[in-house]
Amino acid sequence: MLQQIKLNLKRLIKGERAIALLFLLVQLMSVITIFFSYGIINHFNTKVNEVEGISLKYHLGRNIDKHMKKEEIERFYEEIIPVIKNKIDYISIIGYTDERVGMQVSFGYENNEFVASSYLNSIAGNMVEGRMFSDEELNSEEKLAVVGTDILVENNMVRIGEEEYKVVGVTGVGPCSDVIFVPFNAMPDNYNRIVNIGIYLEKPLLESEYNAMSKAAIRNMGDKVNVPEFDGIKNTSFIRVYNDLILVTVILIVVCALNYCIIYRYILEKRRRSFAISRICGCTRIKAIIIYMVELFLISLFTLLAGVIIYLKFLLPIAAEYFEYIEYYHNASNNMQIIIIYLISLLVVYMGVVIRFVFVEPANLIRGCKG
C-alpha cells in the first residue's frame, strides 16, 4: 500500500507537474484564506455586537478648580494603552507652569516605549532653531524642552516649577508659540497642574473600549476628570455592511473548497485507467480509499503547515494594521481549533470525491477513459 502511495505521489509530481503545482498553490491559498477568513469573521462580528464610536479624539478635561497629577496620568495610560494600543495615534497632556505658561507633553506609544507623536513630528517640521526630541530622549528623565518663540529663554534654560530644563529647540509661530514641550518622564514628579488629557485615535473606539477608558480615568483621577460622553450609535446600516462582509468571507471559504474538488477530480479522472487495472488486479475499494486519502492528507498536511507559518508569521501582522481585532482571535487555542476543523472538513470533502470515484466499476472506468 505504501508503495502505491509513493508511486501515486511520484506520478503526480513528475508526470503532471503543472497540475501538481496548481493543486499545491490552491491548497496553500485555501489554508491562508481560511485562517484569514476566521479572523475577518470574528473581527466584523465584534463590530456587529458592539457599538462603534464616531469621534477620533477624546478630551478628558479637568473639573473646575481641580488639577490632575502626573502620577495619576501615568497609572491611567498604563491601564488604557493595552486596551486601545491598536487604535491610538498619540496622547497629549496639557498643563501650565507656576508662571501660567502653557506646558505640553505629547507621545505615541509602540512596543512599550514612548515614540514621537504625529503631532510632535508636525511641529518638528516647523522648527526655527535646534531640533525636536529623539525617541531616546522621549523615554529618558533628562530635563529637556522644546519651546515656542514667545517663551522667555535664559541661558538656554526654561523653568517649570522648581526644575530647570535645557532648551534643545525652538518651534515656529502659530498655536505653539507660547508652549513649552517636555518629554513625559521629564515632567516634575510632583507636577499637578494638568488640565487636559487628549487621546487621539487612528480608529474609533468601541463602547467597551470607551468604558474601559472612562473607568480607568475615574479610578485614577476621581472627580478631577471630566470624561466626554460616548457618541457611538447602534445602527442597522453598519450591521448590514459587516454582515455582508462576514457572509462574503464564508462564501470565499466555499470557493476555496470547490477549487480543491475541481482539481482533485481532474487528477482522479486522469488516473481512471491505472486505477481500473489495479482494481482488476485485486486492490479492494477500502484499500483504494485508504491509498487516496493518505496521499491527499500527506499533501494537505504539508500545505497546511506551510500556510499556517506564512499566515501567522508574515500576513497576520500586515492584516492587523487594517483589522484591529484580528490578532486577538488568533491565539494558540483558536488556531488549533481552526486546524482541527480544517482537517475534518478536508476529510469530508476528500471522502466525497474519492468514494464517488472508487465505487465506479473498473470496466466503466476504462470506458470513461476512452471518452
Added chain:
Amino acid sequence: MITLGINEFIRNIKKNILIIIQMIAIYMISIFVVSAFVEQYSLYKGISNVLDDTGILIQSNNKADKEGKYATAQMYEKLLTKVEGVGTTYLYNVFSEEYTHKNHTDILDMQIVSSDSKYLPYKPKLLEGKWCEDADKRDGYINVVISDNNNFDIKIGDVIDIDGLLFNVVGIYDSQELVYSYSNKFAYQDTNYLHFYDSVDNEEGIKGKGCCMALASFSDMEKYCNPMKIPQGKVIIDYEDDITRDEYAENIKILNETYGYIESEDIIDSKVVFENSKKHLDIKLLPMFVLLAVILFVLIVSMLTASAINVLYEKINYGIYFICGNNWKNTFIISGFHWLCVSAISFIVAVCGCMLMKSSEKFEQLALSFSLYHIWVIGGITLIALLAALILPYNMLRKIQPVSILKENDD
C-alpha cells in the same frame, strides 16, 4: 462556432457543475461586496455633494432671534449674502393625550421630520412599505413613514387622524436605522458626516417612551402643516463659489449678531467637515478595500484554475476539431462561448438567489442592493473569466500538435 460552444457546454454540464457552482459563488460575492460598499458610501455620498463646496455648517438650529423666532431656510437666504441654498430640517409635533387606534387608547406623540429633498440625501432602509414620494397619493392625506417603536400596532395602510390632520402610513422603518436630521451631536471642529445621523433608538428623549418618529415629504408638510413648522437640527448653508473673504466674514458676523452663533463653536466651515468626513470614510473603507483585494486574488486564481481544468478536459475535443479543419484560433473562440454559457447560467442563478434573499425577511440584516456599480463589477468579473477562457487554451495548446493530444489520450 457558437453552436459548437453551446453544444460543448450542454454535453459537459455534469463535468462543469462544480465550475458553475464556483462561478455562482463568485458572482454572489461580487454582489454582496459591492452592496456593502454602496451601503457604507451612501451615508457619505449625499452630504459630501454639499459639503465639498464653499459654505458653512451651523451645528444646531437652536438659537432664536430677538423676537424669539427660529430661522427657516428662507430666513437664512434673506439674511445672508451669496447664498446658493440652505439645507435644514423641520420638526412638526402632533400630539394627542388620548388617541385610540384599533381599540387601544394611549398617548400619541408623533414627531414628524421633514427636509428639502436636496439636503436629505440618505433614505433609511424600510422594513416594509414605500417611501412617501413613491407611494400613491390620496388627496387630503399626508404620506408618512414611521418608526417601529410606537405605542400602537400601526401597520401600513393605517390612517392616523389627529385634529383633522390625516396621516397615511405608507412605510415602516427600524428604530435603529440611521436617519439624517435626528442628530443633536456637537463635535465642533471634529464634525464628520456621521454626526449628521442618529437613530430613534439612540435618542434618550425618545427611546422607550413610545414616541413615534415619522418622516414625510417636504411638499406635503408645507401644504398641510406649515404653521406647526419648527426649524431644528443641523443647517448647511451653501455659498456661491465667488463669495469673498469679506462677505464670508460678514455673514458670520450677521449670524452672531442675530442669533448669537459663535464661529468655531456653533459655525464650522463646510470644508473642515468635508475633510473630517473623508478621513473618517477612509477609516471605514480601507479595511474593505484590503478585503476586496484578497477576495479578488482568490477569485482570479479560482477562475484561472477552473478555466485551465476545463481546457484539460476539453483537450481531446479541441484536437478532433483541429483535425476536422478548425484552426486553434477558432478553438479558442469555442472555449470562449463555452465559458460565456457557464457565466450566463451562473449569473442568472446568482442574481435570482440574491433577489430571493432580498425579498426574504430572514436576510434583512444584509446590505443587498442592485445598482450600476454592480453591473460594472459583474461585467469585469465576466470579462476576466472570458479572457482566461481565451488566453489559457492559447497558452496551453499553441505548441502542441493535435496528433500528440490524441496519442496522449490513447496511451
